Amino acid sequence: MANKYDVIIIGGGISGCAVAWKLAHYNLKILLVEKEADVATGTTKANTAIIHAGYNADPDKLKGRLNVKGNEQIKEISKKLNVPFREIGSLVVGLQNDNLKVIDQLYAKGKENKVKNMKIVDRKWLRENEPNISPKAVKALWAPTAGIITPWEFALAMAQNAVANGAEVKLETAVLDIITDSDQVKGVKTNQGDFYADYVVNAAGLYADEIAQLVGIEKIKITPRKGEYYIYDQAKDFAVNHVIFPVPTPISKGIVVTPTVENNLLIGPTSEKVASKQDLATTRSGLLEVISGAKKLYPDLDLKDTIRVFAGLRAADETEDFVIEAAPHLKGFINVAGIQSPGLSSATAIADFTVEIMEAQGLKLSEKKEVIETRPEPVRFYEMTNQARASLISKNKDYGQIICRCETVSYQEIIDAIHGPVGARTVNAVKRRTRAGAGRCQGGFCGPRVVEIIAHELGIDPTEVKQEEANSNILEYKIKELLGKKVIENA
Ligand SMILES: Cc1cc2nc3c(=O)[nH]c(=O)nc-3n(C[C@H](O)[C@H](O)[C@H](O)COP(=O)(O)OP(=O)(O)OC[C@H]3O[C@@H](n4cnc5c(N)ncnc54)[C@H](O)[C@@H]3O)c2cc1C
Structure with a gap:
């Protein structure tokens, strides 16, 4: 049957693309459906683009475990897929009067999570390595394994490589319902017709709770949390050499100052719960918070040469952790939900974990004899x-x-x-x-x-x-x- 697959993946963000990419290594018929006209149009297109080192989340959370693994995988995978990744390292910078104990706590958490090569650095080191940093900076956690990537290119590269290995990607194909037969998933109903598979992965980002509800799962509750940003022109002459974080609060890593892979400077994000999953509006108060936060770290930074403002929405589940699990009552239905930060950093590890769950449910994984491992480098x-x-x-x-x-x-x-x-x-x-x-x-x-x-x-x-x-x-x-x-x- 032409519309029968082994696995259907709902959502072409970084999570869905990573799962498709991973599964395409096996002798399986894979379909990824995305409601929009491109992959990476959801949260994956609007974030801080950091591959975090992995010291933020607790080791007993999925976020903690998968971030470190994803970070370890990124160098090899980004090279194979020809996605530029720059391992510039991150600094959590403590200013005078900040709670500097938090820096030591992050260091300890990073050690528990097995983050490599972290160091606590002093005022002198900071002056030498970040010449524009605030004179009030006294101490920082340096994690050299953190880096930056272009998130949509990473997702696209995985989708393209999956296609090269035989997967299908159907765009402008919105899942409207899930087809089931007693306790077994059987496929999806979409605006482009019905497609069948014994395994369905729900990687619908902000809408993952609504997809889960279609099969009676009520425990996933996604609250959108907005982050607003300014981006600068590449011509901005202002050196920032690492990903620079302030000392974090319990709900946010704070306003970050970072270069992008393409040499733009990026500042943001805010962190504000919003009612609508489509509320991508930037606000005066949000943008004021961004520039004042950035100026605490870099007092000489101004808004000259900013070229755009934008916002992204974190798909935060109530548990504040990733929810990656098989539905208890419906064989073959796997949720990959609540993928807020560090979802980008964890993407390939999320894919590994999801595939392990499917294998435990009975999905047969036999590796293809000839897998195309690389993506041809686009002309830049x-x-x-x-x-x-x-x-x-x-x-x-x-x-x-x-x-x-x-x-x-x-x-x-x-x-x-x-x-x-x-x-x-x-x-x-x-x-x-x-x-x-x-x-x-x-x-x-x-x-x-x-x-x-x-x-x-x-x-x-x-x-x-x-x-x-x-x-x-x-x-x-x-x-x-x-x-x-x-x-x-x-x-
Ligand atoms: C402000 C902000 C900053 C962040 N910074 C970082 C960072 O620096 N580093 C990091 O690691 N992570 C970061 N993140 C988190 C990261 O961006 C996300 O974890 C990741 O992009 C989530 O990807 P996803 O594929 O799960 O979701 P999405 O990218 O939202 O993809 C879900 C896809 O599903 C599609 N879809 C939804 N419903 C349907 C349907 N019914 N049928 C078909 N398709 C459907 C959507 O159109 C969408 O394309 C940040 C997030 C935000 C918002």
Whole structure:
């Protein structure tokens, strides 16, 4: 049966993509369904992008165990998948009058969690290694194994590699119900029809509680917790060499100051419970909290050269831990819920743990004889030397046509993004794959060209091109049609 699979995964965030990637190593027929037009459009696209070292969560929590394992795996996996990961290390910086005992407690917790190479560093070390840090900084926990990654590229790379190994990814496919037969899961009902499998993984992020409720599980209760951010232009001349945390509070790691992989400076997030799972609005009070928090660590930091504000929503379960378990009453239904921070850092370990649960439920795992372990490196024109660019253009002149001038993104890179595995269908999907629109002008110049290219390549009308989710169409009319309409109306 064409629509029969071994495993169906609901949700194409980092958790669902990691599970699909892992399962695609075995002789299994895998389907990942995602309600939006791209992977990584949920929490996975808006977070601090840190691969945490693993000293925050208690060792008896899943978060504590899986973070450290995920961190240990990241170097090898990111290399194989050609996802840039920078192991720049993190510092929890104590200022005068902070409760400095917390730093020693984090160090002790890190030791229990088996985080490697941590050190407590003093004022002198901080001055030498973080020249812009507040003069009030007296002591810090240094965890050199922490790093930064581009979260959506990590998720996309795993989805693409899963596809290369035979998995299917169906976008714009929303699960509406779960098909069961007495105590066995049998598949999912979606807006694109029914798909069958004896194993269904619920990795629906903020909506994982609602998916669980479809099979009568009431114990998962997701409360969205918003985090707001500022991002700076790459041109901002302000050195921050590590991921810098303040001393944390019981519910938040506090306002972080960190570089991104692409050399933007990022500050945030806040931590505020909100009522709606769609409330991604930034607020005046939230953004004031972000800049004042960042200035405690870096008093000379100002808002000059910020290019965008954004917010992400943590999918926090009441237990404040990951909820990764098989449904007790429904064989084959596995929840991967409550994946708040450090979900990104733990993703590959979450996948291992989920697959172990499925195996214990009877899923047969036989490794494929020939697994494709690597993902071909996408062309990153903006990173290339002029010589390398010239060589590329001599083979394909479309690499010489620059569409996004801020980030030096070429026409051919956009074409590659649209026609590659798990291809881009929206403007934001092109941005995530190429950085077109991610620069100083935020798509002001290249946006219309990107719409035109997507429409042409997908054979759709420009008015059908979306920014991201359903109903986010960018153009309402073609100007000539609008003028024609006005002429008719005025006649
Ligand atoms: C402010 C903030 C900062 C963070 N910082 C960090 C950090 O620095 N490091 C770190 O390790 N972690 C961090 N995290 C946590 C990390 O971002 C998350 O743990 C991770 O992204 C969760 O991924 P996910 O796949 O579980 O969920 P999501 O990314 O939300 O994916 C769930 C997917 O399911 C889809 N879906 C939902 N319902 C359906 C349906 N009915 N049918 C089909 N598809 C459906 C959604 O569209 C979505 O794409 C942070 C989170 C936030 C909000």
